[in-house]
Amino acid sequence: MTTKQKAYLALSVTSVVWGTSWVASRYAVQNAPALQVSATRQLIAGTLFAGFFLLKGEKLPSLKQMVWLAGMSVLLFVFANGLATVGVKYISSGLAALIAALYPLSVVIIEKIFFKNTRIGLFTFIGILLGISGIAIVFYDNAFHNQSPNYWIGILVSVIAMLSWSVGTIIIARKQININPYYAIGWEMIFASLILFMTAGVTNNLIPFSQFPAQTWYAIAYLVVMGSLIAVVAFLYTMKHLEASVAALYAYVNPIVAIVIGSYLVHEPLTKEIVVGSIITIIGVYMVNQSLKKQKALKQSGLDKKTP
Template sequence: MTARGWWLFAAMALLWGVPYLFVKEAVATFSPAAIVAGRTLVGALVLLPIALQRKAIAPALRKWPWVLAFGAIEMAGPFVLIGHAEITLPSGLTGLLVATVPLFAALIGLAGGDRAVLQPLRATGLVVGFVGVAVIVGGPAATTGGAGGIVAVGELMLVAVCYAVAPFVVVTKLRDVPALGSITLSLAAVGACYLPIALVVPSAAPTARSTVSLVLLGVLCTAVAFIGFFALIAEVGPVRAPLFTYVNPVVAILLGAVLLGEQITIGLVIGFPLVIAGCWLAATGGRLPGRRSARAARGIDP
């Protein structure tokens, strides 16, 4: 990998590892709906001039039903579920549970006829990954918020399923649409849908800290992150690019512990490596992918 590739890799590991910290800060005074509306509208406003300059909006508009479907699965549902879950769960634990996406992607692939998922190492990865989730759910998640913590875990598992399904929409229905156009239009549509809800759902008086976190969530972790991800794909290819997602939980857990004082429990220490190792095995079969692949892969956007 080139030096530029490594810099982009590090940038994406940070940009999509830090959102859980910002969401945790924002949800202290903003409702989950307000966080989704603010994040997506800010992201859309930043990306729109670039998308217009690259003539990416018109092709997306021609496929608007599928663009909206992508936005609902990739953004509308996951963003609000993450915000609601972080009312109860620590930010680091949230980031780790969302990182189970490759496990669900493998199961979806198996349901679609991908028999490669049954290869010994990949099948082992599925088992190991879900054992890690069980250890976490039986440990830190069970002792954080009681029944509410278990509900929050269920919300994050649903987020992981959504993130696993969304690429199939892109691959099958939006293959010929510029990604920048699809993402910009999706962000604008999701923001427009959530804005009325955000205005009527009660929220506490916004603090400067929560407001700055929300703005950074929209600018850095949404708009800039997507631009960086496109650059990373162009630099190292669509298969290697998503490998940074295995670093995201490390960033989320460290930031939560250092900046928010979140506890690193025994269950998290045991479950964390199991989840990451399981996801890696389930997704790659234990091999580092090459630069070329017939099927594009996408990363995890919290």
């Protein structure tokens, strides 16, 4: 097998695993507190990440780095990952994955409102409109099938999680610290797990680990081993050996995988409206991503005059 073939295999692994991670999260929280599940996953994965690099000889982060990592852990793993895990307790894994996939759209809007450095031309605007319209179709269809009042909680926390990830992404792009990013992820997960455990305790969302059913432990194991370890390694390999535009295809496949697998394993509804809405959303996100890439390329070449 050639290097390029291995890279495409790694891309497939990333796309499938990160897509099924939404379904695994939904499995995990069906009979266990969502915050505790997220905290447990992050503590295990973070310890493995940070421990690996410490064993390789990495030094402990400085106090300044620790403060930065703790701050980013709140955005990326407490609000983004933690609330997304809460979300799948109340809404379908497919809808949660679609909402998360909207983050490029929110990045564009946030950059435009607060930094004035992103142009929303016709192409970008159409992409944003399609993304929101597609989500609205899926949302309406899901709402029709879901009579639980907690459905709205799931929608709200999922949107907050997506927005938090967007803000964290913008901050990282604008200001980075001199530390291995994957070593940093380990510490961010550890910090986030401690915050989530404390939050779960304060809100009475903690139960003895002995009360976790087997399916929750299986799901957590899958999320740690496959979602946080193997998929990350596969993604790194993909980024190294394929063009960035090709490597980014996983983002469009994840929601599809979550919707299909969720309908099969968790018996989530799969209607023609959900399929159409999902396709429209993914097309919208693709258009916005293409617009962002074009703007970035023009800025780098010094030709940023009129960006669609």
